[in-house]
Amino acid sequence: MLNSKVPAGPLTEKWSKHKFDMKLVNPANKRKFTIIVVGTGLAGASAAASLAELGYNVKTFCYQDSPRRAHSIAAQGGINAAKNYQNDGDSVYRLFYDTIKGGDYRAREANVYRLAEVSANIIDQCVAQGVPFAREYGGLLDNRSFGGAQVSRTFYARGQTGQQLLLGAYSALNRQIKKGKVKSYTRHEMLDLVKIDGHARGVITRDMVSGKIEAHEGHAVLLCTGGYGNVFFLSTNAMGCNVTAAWRAYKRGAFFANPCYTQIHPTCIPVTGDHQSKLTLMSESLRNDGRVWVPKTQEMSAKLRKGEIKPSDIKEEDRDYFLERKYPSFGNLVPRDVASRNAKEMVDDGRGVGKSGVAVFLDFKDAINRLGEDAVRARYGNLFDMYYQITDENPYQQPMRIYPAVHYTMGGVWVDYNLMTTVPGLYALGEANFSDHGANRLGASALMQGLSDGYFVIPYTVGDYLANLGNFNPVDKNHPAFEQTRSEVESRINKLLKLNGTKTVDDIHKELGHIMWEYCGMARTAEGLTKAKGLIQELRKEFWSNAKVLGENDEMNMSLEKAGRVADFLELGELMVDDALNRNESCGGHFRLESQTEEGEAKRDDANFTYVSAWEFKGDEQAATLHKEDLVFENVELTQRSYK
Amino acid sequence: MAQHMNLTLKVWRQKNDKSKGQFVTVQANDIADDMSFLEMLDIVNEDLTRKGEDPIYFDHDCREGICGMCSLVINGRPHGPKYGITTCQLHMRSFHNGQTIVIEPWRAAAFPVLKDLAVDRTAFDRIQQAGGYVNVNTGGIPDANAIPVPKRVADEAFESATCIGCGACVAACKNASAMLFVSAKISQFALLPQGQTERYERAQAMVDQMDAEGFGSCTNTGACEAECPKGIKLSNIARMNREYFSAKFFREEDVHQ
C-alpha cells in the first residue's frame, strides 16, 4: 500500500507541525552531503540554490547550454499567490480550494494546502531577488485574473513571467556556483539512476559535447526534469523536453503516477502543416480580454474556410460566443480543460475556422474598442507580435485563430508528502512529479508549484531523509553499482547506434504523436485506447528494427540524443494508454467519452476512482502493476465541477 | 495556399571545436513559406539523415523566441533578416525562391564553435556568476509590498531584464563585444532598490569577468541594439559605464577592500 506520509492533524497545521517534527542536519554536517539536482528550471534551480545556501554540496545537470534556458522560461502569464493584495476575498484556503476544484478533486489535499500556504513566500522571495514584476503607479505589485478563479491573485511580469522568475532562480544558483557550493554541468543529459542498497546514490550522465558517459555520486537525487508532453511530438514544450530522466527512474523502481493526465491548453496557434515542429502557446491571460467565438452556422464556417468571407463580415448576432453562452459566470475564463474541450466540440460540429477548419476565434475587437489599442498593446503586445510573426496575420485587425495543444502533464513520478519517490533518496519536484494539480492544472499554478517545491519544501524534507541516514559517510564512488549502471547505459547507446533502418527517429516520433493525439488526446474511448496500445507496441518494434541512428557516441550527436528520448517516449506512451484505459471516468484533462454528463461535461466516478494510479515497472515488455493511493478529502466536498 | 520554394544553403560545417570548418552547399527543396527557418533546417536534416549523412547541428530549444538557445548568422545578420525576433521566429516568407542563404555560427573568440552552428556560450554564465544577482538567501524575506518600486523604474528594469542571453549582440558587434548583455543585467539591478547594496561591486566584478572572457570593447556602433531580438537599449551600456566609473572614481569603500 502506498503511504503518502501526510502528517496527521488539521489541514492548516499539517505543514507547520511537520516542519517541526522533521529531523535537522547540523550546519557542520550539511557540507558532508552531496545532492544531485537534475534539471535547472524553476524547481531545479530554486532547489539547488536553496540547498547550497543551507550548506549542502550540490551538482546540477541540464541538457541546455545554460541553466537559464530551461523551459520554465516560456511560461507567460503569471504566478498565483494568496496575498489578497487586491482585497477581493482571496485567502490561502481559497487558493487551496480553487486548485483542488480546478484539478477535479484528484489531487492530495495536504499537498495542495501547503502549496497555497507557501505561495505568498514565493512572491516575497522573488521580489527580494530583483524579479521585475508588474507594478501599480503607487509602486506596489499589480495582479491580474486567470482561468478557474474569481479573484485576481496572479502576479506577472508582462508576458514573460516564467523568464523573469527563472532568471531570479538562476541568479540565486549563480551566486552559489560562484561560492563553489554548486557545480553546474551543462549540456549533460541524465541517462540513468544509480541505486545502492535500494537508495538513490547517483546518476549516469552523457556529456553531450564529448559523449563521455560519466557517473556522479550523491546522497540524494532530485528529479526536476519537467513534463513529458513531447510524447505527442507536437506540444508547446521545448524541442528538448523529454521524459528520459523520469523514465529511467521509473525503470529503477520509482512509481509513475497518473500518466494519462495531460493538459491541453486552449489558446495555442493552430497547426499549419506536416512540417510543424512545435506548437506555440499564447498566454491564458489573453482570455481576460479576448472573446472566444465561432460562427453560429456550419455554412458560414465553410465560407470562412474557403476565404469567401472575412471574420469581420460576420454579424454580431451570427456569432456564437460559446464559452460565454454555456458558462455565464466564468465566461471565457473557464478552466483550461473546459475551454479546450468546447473548442474541440465546435470544430467537430463543423463550425471551426481558418483554412484547416481546426481553430476557433479569439477576438479582441471589444477590448480594443473599450480600452483602446494602446492599452491592449501594453497588456499583450509581445503575444500579439509573436502571433503576427508566426501567422502573418495582424491580431489588432482580425481575430486570432486558436486551437488547443498539449501543454502540461499533471501526471509524473509519484511522490509522498516529502516529495520523495518510492525510491528512498530520490525526489521529484515541479512538473516532473504528479502531486498538486490533480487531473487539471489551473493557469499560473505551474510556476507556483515549481518554486514552492524548490524554495520552500525540499530544503526541509531532504534534511529529514539525510538526518535519518545515521551517518555522514561519503557515497562510495567505487561501488560496483556505478560501473554496472554505466555499462548498461553504454550498451543501450551502442544498441541505438547500431540501428540502420529506413525511418528517421523523427518519422517514428511523429507517428507516435499522431497515435497519442488521436486516441489519448482530448477525448478518449476504451476502444480507441485499446487500439492505440497495439499501435504503440508495433511502432516500438519498428523503432528497434527499422529506425536510423547516425554517427558515434563520442561527438555531438543529435541523432543519438533524439533516439534515446524517443525510445523512452515509446514506452511511456503505452503506460499513458494503460492508465487512461484503467481510469474509466472523466476528470479534468482526462475525458472518457463513455463518462460524461448530459450536457457533455466531464463526469467523475468518485465511488470507484478517487485514487492516484501509481504504476510500478515490472520489466521490459511486461505489464506494469497498478498501485492505488486513495485520496481522502477531509476538508472539501466532492461535487460536480460547475463553472456556469 | 502556402508558396513553396527551392533554396541553396551555404552552411558552416565543423566537426568539433578542434577541427577546421568550411562552408558546405546543401539544397533545401520544396520549402513552404509558412515554415519557420528552423523547420526548414529540420527538413534539410531529415533529408541528410535519410542519406546517411551527418545532420547539421544547431542550437535551439523553445522555438518561441524566449529561451535564447537558437542563434545563427543568416546572410550576414544575427537571427536573420528581420528585426526584433530570434531565428526560431523567422519564417520562410522572408525569403524567395532560388535564393542562396549563407548560414554561419556566432563568431567570437569567447564563443568557440562546438560543432557546425553551435557555439559555447558559457562565458555568459560566468559573467552572471561574477555578480549578476542580489545576495539574498531563501527565506526570511520581508513582505513583497514592503519594497515599493515606482512603476517607471520597475518598467525600465523590466526592459533591461528581458535579455534572453542569446549572444546576438556579440555576434552583431564588429568587435565581438558583450557590453549590451552585461549592461542589461547591471542596469536591472542598478535601477531596482533591491540591487542597491551591491550596486558598485557588481558593476566592477561583471566588467572584470567580461574582460577576462576575451570579448571586445564597445565602439558604440549600435549594431547590438539593432540586432537584439528583445530590443535591449544602448542606454544600458551608458548606465553600465556610469556605474563602473562611479565605482572606480567616486566610491572609495568599494575600491579599497
Place this chain on the structure above:
Amino acid sequence: MSNSKPVLSSSLGRKLIMSLTGIFLCTFLIVHLIGNLQLFNNDAGYSFNKYAYLMTHFAPIKVVSYLLYASIILHAVYALILTLKNKAARPVAYAQYDGKANSKWNSRNMGILGTVILVFLATHMQNFWWKYHNDQVPYIEYRTDLATGETTSKELTASEFRDYQETIENNVEIIKAKDLYKQVDFAFQNIGLVILYLISMAALAFHLIHGFTSAFQTLGLSHKKYIPIIQGLGVWLFGVIIPIGFALMPLYFYFVK
C-alpha cells in the same frame, strides 16, 4: 566580490581614455577654427601672424598645447590597442556580414577615418608647425600708423628679422613676425594639398559625427533630456560647421587669393 582590476587595464578604462582625449581634441578644434578665421581677414596676415605668435609663446597656451600633443598620441595609441584587442575578439571573420543593416558605416570605420586624420595631421604639422618652429617660413614687418590706422607690410630677410618684436616708434607700431600667413598662402597653391585637406575634413566630419556623441555614451552621460543636444552638437557643430570652416581655408587661398 573580489578586488577589481585597475581601471586603466579594463576595457572600459581604455574606452575612457578614448572618450576624454576625444572630447578634449574636439574643444581644441573649436578654438583652432576661431583663431584661424583670421586667415580670412584681408590684412596681409597681420592679425593671423600676431595670433600665431601668441599661440606659440604664451605660457598657459603652451601647456595646453603639450596636453594636446599628448592627447593626440594617446588617442591614436589607445585606438590601436583597442583595435588590436577587438580584432582578437573575433579571430574568424564572417564570410558575409551585413553591417549596413544595423549600424552606420562611419561608426564601423572609425579606425580608417582616424588614420586619414592622423596622416593629415602629420602633413599639416610638417607644413606649418614644423616650418614655423624651424624658421622655414618667410618674415614680415608691419608698420601701422596709429594716427591713420593704415598698415603697410614688407617682407624681411632672415638677417633682418632676428626675433619677434612689437614696438611703437613715433606713433607707428612696428611688428616683425614670422609670416605664417604667407606660408599658408604658399602651401595652398598646391592643388594636391588642397585635395588632401578636403578629403581629410570629410573624414574628420564623419569621424566626429560618430565620435562626439560616442564619447559621451562612453562616459555614461546619457539622458534623454540632453542626449539630443549632444547629438545635435555632434552632427551640426562637429560634423558640419567645423569641417566646412576648415575646408574653406585651402579653398579660399587656392581660388580667391
